Amino acid sequence: MQVETPLTSDGAxxxxxxxxxxxxxxxxxxxxxxxxxxxxTYFALVTIVNPYGWFPGERFPRVSPNTRGLKLKLLENYQxxxxxxxxxxxxxxxxKLSPQLVQQLxxxxxxxxxxxxxxxxxxxxxxxxxxxxxxxxNTLILALDVVCLGQDNQPTDDFVSNLTLTSALEGTTPNTAxxxxxxxxLYKDSLRPYHVKDIVLSIWIKLRPRVPVHKFGPDGLLDxxxxxxxxxxxxxPRQKQLEACNNRWIDGLKISEPVSPELRxxxxxxxxETKRDNVALVLWITPMHPDLLARISQxxxxxxxxxxxxxxxxxxxxxxxLAIKDxxxxxxYGGHSEGWYDxxxxxxxxxxxxxxxxxxx
Amino acid sequence: MIFNSNIFLxxxxxxxxxxxxxxxxxxxxxxxxxxxGYVFYGYWNWRFCGLLLFSSLVSFFTGIAxxxxxxxxxxxxxxxxxxxxxxxxxxxxxxxxxxxxxIRAVSSTSSLPVLQVVLPIGISFYTFHTISYVVDVAAxxxxxxxxxxxxLTYVSLFSQLVAGPIVRFRxxxxxxxxxxxxxxxxxxxxxxxxFVIGLVRKVIIADHIAAYINPxxxxxxxxxxxxxxxxxxxxxxxxxxxxxxxxDMAVGLGYLxxxxxxxxxxxxxxxxxxxxxxxxxxxxxSTWLRDYLYIPLGGSKKGIARTYCNLMVTMLLGGLWxxxxxxxxxxGGYHGLLLALDRTFQPVLQKIPRICYRGITFLLVVIxxxxxxxxxxxxxxxxxxxxxxPTSISWSVAPGAVAWxxxxxxxxxxxxxxxxxRFSTRRRWAVAYGIAFALTYPFINGSPSxxxxxxx
Numbered sequence: 151m152q153v154e155t156p157l158t159s160d161g162a163x164x165x166x167x168x169x170x171x172x173x174x175x176x177x178x179x180x181x182x183x184x185x186x187x188x189x190x191t192y193f194a195l196v197t198i199v200n201p202y203g204w205f206p207g208e209r210f211p212r213v214s215p216n217t218r219g220l221k222l223k224l225l226e227n228y229q230x231x232x233x234x235x236x237x238x239x240x241x242x243x244x245x246k247l248s249p250q251l252v253q254q255l256x257x258x259x260x261x262x263x264x265x266x267x268x269x270x271x272x273x274x275x276x277x278x279x280x281x282x283x284x285x286x287x288n289t290l291i292l293a294l295d296v297v298c299l300g301q302d303n304q305p306t307d308d309f310v311s312n313l314t315l316t317s318a319l320e321g322t323t324p325n326t327a328x329x330x331x332x333x334x335x336l337y338k339d340s341l342r343p344y345h346v347k348d349i350v351l352s353i354w355i356k357l358r359p360r361v362p363v364h365k366f367g368p369d370g371l372l373d374x375x376x377x378x379x380x381x382x383x384x385x386x387p388r389q390k391q392l393e394a395c396n397n398r399w400i401d402g403l404k405i406s407e408p409v410s411p412e413l414r415x416x417x418x419x420x421x422x423e424t425k426r427d428n429v430a431l432v433l434w435i436t437p438m439h440p441d442l443l444a445r446i447s448q449x450x451x452x453x454x455x456x457x458x459x460x461x462x463x464x465x466x467x468x469x470x471x472l473a474i475k476d477x478x479x480x481x482x483y484g485g486h487s488e489g490w491y492d493x494x495x496x497x498x499x500x501x502x503x504x505x506x507x508x509x510x511x
Numbered sequence: 512m513i514f515n516s517n518i519f520l521x522x523x524x525x526x527x528x529x530x531x532x533x534x535x536x537x538x539x540x541x542x543x544x545x546x547x548g549y550v551f552y553g554y555w556n557w558r559f560c561g562l563l564l565f566s567s568l569v570s571f572f573t574g575i576a577x578x579x580x581x582x583x584x585x586x587x588x589x590x591x592x593x594x595x596x597x598x599x600x601x602x603x604x605x606x607x608x609x610x611x612x613x614i615r616a617v618s619s620t621s622s623l624p625v626l627q628v629v630l631p632i633g634i635s636f637y638t639f640h641t642i643s644y645v646v647d648v649a650a651x652x653x654x655x656x657x658x659x660x661x662x663l664t665y666v667s668l669f670s671q672l673v674a675g676p677i678v679r680f681r682x683x684x685x686x687x688x689x690x691x692x693x694x695x696x697x698x699x700x701x702x703x704x705x706f707v708i709g710l711v712r713k714v715i716i717a718d719h720i721a722a723y724i725n726p727x728x729x730x731x732x733x734x735x736x737x738x739x740x741x742x743x744x745x746x747x748x749x750x751x752x753x754x755x756x757x758x759d760m761a762v763g764l765g766y767l768x769x770x771x772x773x774x775x776x777x778x779x780x781x782x783x784x785x786x787x788x789x790x791x792x793x794x795x796x797s798t799w800l801r802d803y804l805y806i807p808l809g810g811s812k813k814g815i816a817r818t819y820c821n822l823m824v825t826m827l828l829g830g831l832w833x834x835x836x837x838x839x840x841x842x843g844g845y846h847g848l849l850l851a852l853d854r855t856f857q858p859v860l861q862k863i864p865r866i867c868y869r870g871i872t873f874l875l876v877v878i879x880x881x882x883x884x885x886x887x888x889x890x891x892x893x894x895x896x897x898x899x900x901p902t903s904i905s906w907s908v909a910p911g912a913v914a915w916x917x918x919x920x921x922x923x924x925x926x927x928x929x930x931x932x933r934f935s936t937r938r939r940w941a942v943a944y945g946i947a948f949a950l951t952y953p954f955i956n957g958s959p960s961x962x963x964x965x966x967x
Contacts, residue, residue: 177936
């Protein structure tokens with residue numbers, strides 16, 4: 151069956167010999183030129199709009215803060231206004247720990263270097279970069295999510311896109327060829343649907359500015375400015391957030407992968423290096439909302455996974471002669487569940503209680 | 512290596528394509544394409560290149576031996592030898608454990624051990640290539656080639672090596688003989704057009720449906736009525752767009768190297784009757800089974816009972832060809848039965864309004880795919896129970912999955928098959944394909960999905 155379609159408008163057979171000869175190899179060339187032109191245009195756009203902060207562009211807002219790059223930059227500035235002697239590292243679940251409160255309790259001028267989805271690879275790499283910057287902390291408060299060693303807890307795009315961090319983790323100094331290759335990989339990686347979508351979103355936000363959800367102070371402390379505003383006005387959908395967060399975590403914990411040897415190795419290496427540098431390492435396991443804990447207790451598979459992850463963390467601490475404070479249950483630090491943003495992110499008052507608990511011998 | 516991977520699109524293909532058109536004569540082009548086939552194949556597991564070469568050598572020299580045979584009996588012996596070698600390799604690598612398991616299931620005294628056998632990718636396809644060559648030489652349908660690299664090019668041509676289409680030597684012989692021809696604008700246009708359309712079918716349609724269907728089927732026991740139907744329809748379209756997309760890409764690649772690969776799909780879901788379906792679905796396989804199995808068994812020339820028996824044997828083996836599992840055998844038998852019924856009741860079926868006949872055919876095909884997709888009979892029965900005998904009617908299903916199924920149905924019904932398009936050489940179409948490629952690429956960047964038929 152041969153049907154008429156728009157593509158039949160000019161069959162090859164209708165071309166004159168002269169015309170055919172002139173266009174002899176033009177089709178693949180035009181195809182390649184089109185693809186190349188579109189690629190170049192896109193790369194220019196992604197460089198300028200830069201929704202994740204991978205590229206030099208600064209004119210458009212970040213759709214999601216690249217906390218790894220941002221925190222390193224903030225720390226560099228913070229160090230210029232006075233020596234940093236205390237560090238907080240962890241995931242978003244330790245971003246509300248106040249550096250000022252830590253300073254009150256320890257006397258060390260502290261910076262909160264927690265990053266989104268932070269895991270042992272981030273902690274080790276950031277610690278090395280910070281040391282390279284000439285910062286010698288007395289104390290490192292390390293917040294460990296109970297799942298941080300899970301095999302599915304792979305390096306984030308923020309981490310992979312940061313050559314400083316990936317090189318620090320490998321223990322190498324990138325040469326020019328490596329830098330060029332890294333940039334090429336970044337451009338290649340930017341060709342993904344979500345990146346395209348976030349370019350559009352970034353342009354949209356630029357045209358119709360709005361207050362970003364996350365704001366970081368000069369000492370790295372997180373301010374959930376939008377959510378706090380909603381809480382004050384009574385419009386924050388806490389129950390909905392809690393429910394969605396619970397479901398997400400339960401689903402994730404039910405299929406969690408075994409412990410990653412690489413991540414475990416990164417954590418142990420960090421312990422070794424902080425010991426070598428005479429840094430006091432304060433290890434603690436981040437809390438979960440009581441509702442989530444109750445849900446986990448009803449799911450044998452999730453329960454077993456949490457137990458296994460926890461045992462691994464305790465084993466590492468024991469192996470290296472360190473104490474670790476398990477604050478999974480909020481009763482361990484006298485916490486209150488009413489002010490949480492969702493099932494794993496607590497408010498300032500609980501952050502203060504946690505800080506006092508972990509820094510009390 | 513898969514067509515939708517970065518290594519293929521930006522390294523393997525550009526290098527082979529450029530070198531191919533820089534070379535001007537036949538022999539270097541044969542050598543290049545043959546080597547490219549082995550690199551393509553070896554990228555997955557180089558150890559099995561030896562098996563591919565062995566199979567090619569056996570059939571190549573058998574072809575010459577048949578030509579040199581002085582008697583028909585001697586030629587026949589050579590055919591039997593080559594086919595036995597090919598089927599032994601296929602049987603061992605693909606079916607040994609299946610039969611060992613099956614025998615152990617019915618006989619506890621069986622001492623057949625289960626071996627750690629890795630299934631060489633594409634073995635089902637290249638075995639059929641080599642068998643068809645040997646049989647065709649013996650039947651005088653094709654003259655045995657004495658050009659070793661021409662033959663290697665035929666067997667290991669990367670565009671159809673791993674998942675077909677199953678090309679007969681005689682279908683491609685003329686183009687192989689004229690492989691030293693100059694580049695043709697219209698073939699480039701066809702090649703790029705077929706490839707990009709295939710890529711869109713695979714990446715945009717099949718993979719997006721799969722993203723909904725696979726999680727649903729991983730917990731098939733909890734499927735509700737609506738979800739069971741959407742999963743069945745979704746898989747029906749996923750398989751079609753995945754495999755026909757792959758076939759289009761294979762055809763497109765063939766054109767880019769001056770080789771015309773035959774049509775593999777012709778709007779199968781618009782078929783009127785199961786017989787018609789098999790004339791439209793995986794055409795290269797169904798015609799292969801017809802020519803090398805059904806007709807040699809006697810076809811329809813030996814009475815009604817024998818015809819049905821031949822149909823059933825052909826379809827059962829066709830089912831088994833797809834995979835070493837009883838669900839595939841059942842699927843083949845199911846289609847064998849439908850073919851027999853279709854044949855028997857043809858006078859009655861012809862009186863049914865075409866739209867109803869088409870709908871019934873489609874429904875029967877969908878039911879067949881449930882067995883094809885199921886990992887075992889428990890899954891198939893649970894899935895079918897939810898479709899036809901649900902304990903309660905639940906319509907809970909992701910709206911995205913419903914949307915994709917509806918869109919796919921519209922495409923299947925109203926968009927022309929790739930083969931129905933007369934590709935233009937106008938530059939604006941090169942621009943259109945360039946845009947389509949660029950828009951599709953982000954969906955495969957970094958995480959290309961494997962074609963469904965690679966497992967066969």
